Amino acid sequence: MIGWIEVAALVFGLVISALITLSPRFWTGSRSLLFLILPASLSAALEVFGEQSGALLEADVHRLAFACIVFAAAGGYLTGQHKKSFSIPILATGSLLIALLCLVPTPYSQGVEAPEAYVQLGLAGYLSAFFLLIVSVIVLARLEQVLRSASETTRWGLKFLFVGIAAIYAAIIYMSSQVLLFPPVAGLLPVGSLRLFHCIFPVSCGLIFISWLRSSGTTRISVSHGAIYSSITLFSVGVYLIASSLIARWAGQWGDLGLPVEALVFLLSAIVLTVILLDTGFRHHARSWIRRNIFAGRYDYRHFWLEATEKVRSIDPPAVTASALADIVHRALGAIEVSIWVRRWNPTKLELLSSTGAISGSLEMQADGVVEELIDITEPVSAHDLDKRKDSPVLSAFVKKTRASLLVPLLSSNRIVGVITVGADRSGRSYDWEAREFLRALAGHAAGEFHKSDLLETLVSAKEDEAFRAFSTFVLHDLKNFASTLSYIAQNAPKHQHNPEFQKDAFQSVYDTAEKMKRLCNSLRTFSSSLAWDKKPVDLNQIVQRAADTLAAAGSDHVKLELQSLPP
Structure with missing residues (x-):
């Protein structure tokens, strides 16, 4: 029975x-799945043909089959990898462990019998098992994040592939x-x-085959930076706690010290972990390392672009817009000191709209003479490059x-609108071309x-001036009528x-003119004081309807209304 299951595997x-080789339908680089499937198939082949050949002992067959599974787990990690810098250590570690499994003698080879239904792998096997556990957790976390962030159409086509791969690694974890x-x-x-692994493997292959039938080959998968950060954080915390538990167990063998050593070591490890995770420099170093070694691009451009279009808007007050921009720069680059300067009322001066970090509160609200120096700068420039310019004190x-490490000019239609100052990266590295x-x-x-x-603002000011001129024209017209009336009487x-x-x-006539002038003065007084405080929304349809009713009451039937609801 078992033999037939391994033959099926x-x-x-x-x-x-063969299907993936001839028609890689999943995504670009689908053939990297062969690094997972072929070694697992070789493991089943060793179980089927190894003992029948008579050249290998049963324990050697199981040992080589286990080594093939180690290679399969390491090869499966390569699936969908964009960065090779972190994949090379995984492959190197897996290859070293496989070599140790094949070359280092085990206790049974030296005359020590293994228990029934067990194979002695030795220290190399123990290290290989720990390696398998770590790689499996990483792959499963990545699969979960990719499946969660995929679109509905992509999820429909690839969910059986992910379930199949997850089943393989679940068997490896067990x-x-x-x-x-x-x-x-x-x-x-x-x-x-x-043997349980060889039972699960054909089931996983069946699920992968279903996904192969559903896929068209045009699917593209991308994982957000936030998903990767959360997965790596959870994985790192898990590995740290497991390691601290093992250390606590080892420390517990020192003898009776009058206190629970395991609990003491574990609690101290938890405190150290909390301090490390809350350290700003450590977090920025970790993010920088993740961006360099895992992502194809260091920044989640889609996320930050959507956030920029949503928060950095011209309809908001400039101070609010500048604060949102400074926050985005701070979170994207890890810079603490960020300031936003904009040209506003005085074209020769820069006005500070927002600042973060230690420079907040210590900067003057205006900067003189900087605009002229920025005219020739069209790209982000570092402070080191500016130091070379002796003519710009x-x-x-x-x-x-x-405290700027980068100056980023704000250019619109070849016009200097302002400048962003970006402080040093908390990871200690200089900003590269991708950051710029x-x-x-x-x-x-x-x-x-x-x-x-x-x-x-200029348009609103122009409209206000136009409205004031129109209002002044009406006032002058009324004053002219008053003057004409009085002049006519005097003549x-x-x-x-x-x-x-x-x-x-x-x-x-004098009395009527005086009353009209009083009403005009009262209107001007109301316009200059109470009107600004009594502003409230008015439905223009009601005003038009009221005027039409007045005309209708006067006997006019020439007005035809076509009123529509106004937008909010």
Whole structure:
């Protein structure tokens, strides 16, 4: 029965390998799955043909089959990898362990019999099991994050592939955990756990085949930076706690010290872990290392671009926009000291809108003479490059005052809108070209929004001036009418001053003019004071309807209304 299961594992593995080789439908680089499937198939082949050949002992067959599984786990890690710098150590470690498994003599080869249904792998087998456990957890965490971040269509096509790979690594975790239960010197491998892997493998191949039928070959998968950070954080914490538990168990063998040594070591390890995770420098070093060794690009461009378009907007006050921009730069690059300077009312001065870090509160609100120095700068420039320019002492003093490692000009339509100062990276590394490209793209968007905000303020000011001129015209027109009325009375007074009718009309005109002037003064007083405090939304449809009702009451039937609901 067991032999037929291993034959099925071999056949299924070869069939899936052939399909992936001839038609890699999953994604670009689908053939990297062969590094997982072929060694696992070879493990089943050794179980089928190894003992029948008579050249190998049963224990040697199981040992070589286990070595093939180690190679399969390391090869499966390569699936979908963009960075090779971290894959090389994994492959090197796996190759070293395989060599140790094949070359280092085990206790049974020196006359020590292994328990029934167990294979002695020795210390090399114990280390290999620990390696398998670590790699399996990494791969499973990556699969979970990729599946969670994939679109619905991609998830439909690849979910059986992920389930199949996860099943293989779940069997590997079970097998490696069985080895880790025994002392390192013996490295006992239960034969049943090895055969369990060969039982799960054809099932996984069947799931991969279903996914192969569903896939079209155009699928692309990308994982967000946040998902990778959370997975690596959880994995690192898990490895640290497991290691601290092993150390605590080892320390517990020192003897009775009058206190629980295991609990003491574990609690001290937890305290040290908390201090390390809360350290700002450590977190920035870790993020920098992850960006260099895991991601194809160091920045989650999609996430930051969506955030920039949502928060850096011209419709918001410039101070709010600048604060959002400084926060994005701070979180993306890990810089503590970030400041945003913009040209506003005085085109020869820069106004500070936002700042973060230690420079907050110590900077002056305006900087003179910097705009002229920035005219020739169109790309992000480092403080080291600025030091070479001996003819710009004002700019050098500005860089020193803001603690800037990079100056990023805000350019819109070849016009200097402002500048972003970026402090040193907390990881201790200088900013490379990718960081500068990221800042250049972000600065281009921000400059456009600041420029639009400036143009909007100019437009609003122009509209206010236009409204004031129109209002002044109406006021002057009324004053002109008042003056004309009084002038007309004054011109006719010498001729008709003794005429009672003239006197009556003149007094009435003067009285009416005085009342109109009072109403005009009251309107001007209301316009200058209370109107600004009594602003509230008004439905224009109601005003138009009220005016139309007034005309209808006067007997006019020539007005036809076409009113529509106004947008909020």
